[in-house]
Amino acid sequence: MKKHTSTDAILLLNDGTVFTGKSLGRIGTTGGELCFNTGMTGYQEIFTDPSYYGQLVVTTFSHIGNYGVQADEVESDRIQINGLVCKEFSHHFSRHTAKGSLQEYFDKAGIVGICEIDTRALVRHIRDKGAMNAIISSEITDIEELRRKLEEVPSMEGLELSSHVSTQAEYDMQPEEVKYRVAVLDLGVKRNSLNNLVQRGCAVKVFPYHTPFEEMEKWNPDGYFISNGPGDPAATTVAINSVKQILEKSKPMFGICMGHQMLAQANGIATYKMHNGHRGLNHPVKNLITGRSEITSQNHGFVVDAQQLQQHPQVEVTHINLNDNTIEGIRMKGKPAFSVQYHPESSPGPHDSTYLFDDFVALLEQNK
Template identity: 60%
Template sequence: MKLKQREKAFLLLADGSCFEGTSIGSKGTSGGEICFNTGMTGYQEVYTDPSYFGQIIVNTNAHIGNYGAVDVEQESDRPKINGLVVSEYSEIHSRHDGESTLDEYLSNHGIVGIANLDTRKIVKHIRSKGAMNAIISSEYQEIEQLKSELAKVPSMDHLELSSRVTTAEPYLMNEGAEFKVAVLDIGVKKSILSNMVDRGCELKVFPAKSTFEEMKSYNPDGYFISNGPGDPAAMPYAVETVKQILQQDKPMFGICLGHQIIALANGVSTFKMHHGHRGLNHPVKNIISGLSEVTSQNHGFAVNREEVEASDTLELTHINLNDHTVAGIRVKGKPVFSVQHHPEASPGPHDSRYLFDDFIQLIKKHRKS
């Protein structure tokens, strides 16, 4: 196989740090908030997770692309990242069912990337300085040109993005199944939906800006508020919908952005983290059971722990053992709970998949009552 001739590419960070590497994926210029993912595998699931919309991903694993790309492993219809930064980039793949190389996959979807960088140095820089905007370009080489393009990239703070990744129209999944769940799609992953389908749920997936009345008309047994991208504080429409769901006393489950929206609906604020949690190896303690779990996470915002502990309506259920941030809550006196991590874990460990079972048990209990 003849290897592709690579052009120069540049990565410029908002603090002025500049790195020269080689172009991968699509030729062009693209910017977004730079962050890193610590997963050793599952790069395609990461790139197609809608929660990463508007971000440039740095893979901490040194070798990326070695098992190619397969359409069935996508978490949405296409990659949602704005750019990719890797160390060693594999031109070929050895996986027998790989449908394309990662380079072909990225190029076909217009994703701009850069390789042959010291990603360890870049990750240590982000951990020290915090998440910031960045730009990748295989078009521009002059620093002033790069700075001009970087200036056009919006800040993730106060940025509403769910309406850009949600479904355009409501749709049904697993019609005729035992339990009816209304899903507010603010950036949902396919594997989250499949976990509920596997547990006997019929799902009606609603666009992000659906009203409570629209969701209620489906007459669901429970409600699910999905993961997604952007700043939860910039989503008053979703907060209002969740407030009205809370008044119904029906089971509700939230994941990641959905968890943050449930907190906001209960009067607890959220904040932008220094550099977020993104990877497959984050330890979380379940305070209720006393057990710890290794979890998959992807978020740059978090729920205010002091406000949760002072709240009359919320109870802390899970904490992140790395930095003691809120990893789970439940609403006192209501069948409502949420977690900051991704229990479907695609990719990642399956320690937290019991949370889907807990949601089904709440639905069953509510039906009996």
């Protein structure tokens, strides 16, 4: 394994706060929205989650890289984060099945990061001040020059990013025995969502985010899956229009994360940017239909407006977050459509919520 030589690195926040540390990954400069994830494991799945596109991720767990990387633990075909901020970055790994180090993985992908900073102090700062843009550099030491570059980083609010992570061409996945056909609108889909559908007998065809509804209908799907994805849901207007047309046809529909926000937007219910968002493997959610609670995996910076939702005659709340009472799930009245804000594909994370895929399959059966 090639020895990595760390250099000094700087993290500059939009409010002028500066942290100094050491470089990780490729030597360079990168910017994006700074957010933190509280998960203790699953860093490779996090880094390859398309919903993190355009963001700098702070990991609150103190050791990152200690179990290396392997090919089957990815959620997409590349690293999606713009940069990494962590406490201790391990250049050595101990897992015997790992195929390489995280340093080699980042270096090959051109990912810039910073380590050996006080991440507890950083997380407390952005927890109080809110998510904000930041810039990491291991090549520029002049703060004023970094500040000028930081001004060029776009705000996440109003930013459409699904077009950057969606597939460019249709593709399909087949189970051994096909029971249902599910069209997937790819806003930044995670591989394990597709795996969960295939495992339940669904032949899936994944369509680029801008695919017209009429084009997807030609495949004659039994239902639609609207995936997770990055950016501001209100700016993802192409997908909102597609969801409106799916609802008009009363086709079964299941949305996750961005897909959940698309269902709300399609019904005229607003979304807004949160102070910090939810990112981690330990968020408690209550299912209001069953009365049961589940521990969930989450990654989102926008949320559905609860007040507008409560006034809507055709949409009802099915799940709420027990930490802050934000909306975690909704369903249509009189139409076979539902969605959740969190990630029931559970990669990484607990498996409490995989029943939602079973609920979707039951809808497909009822409406076939």
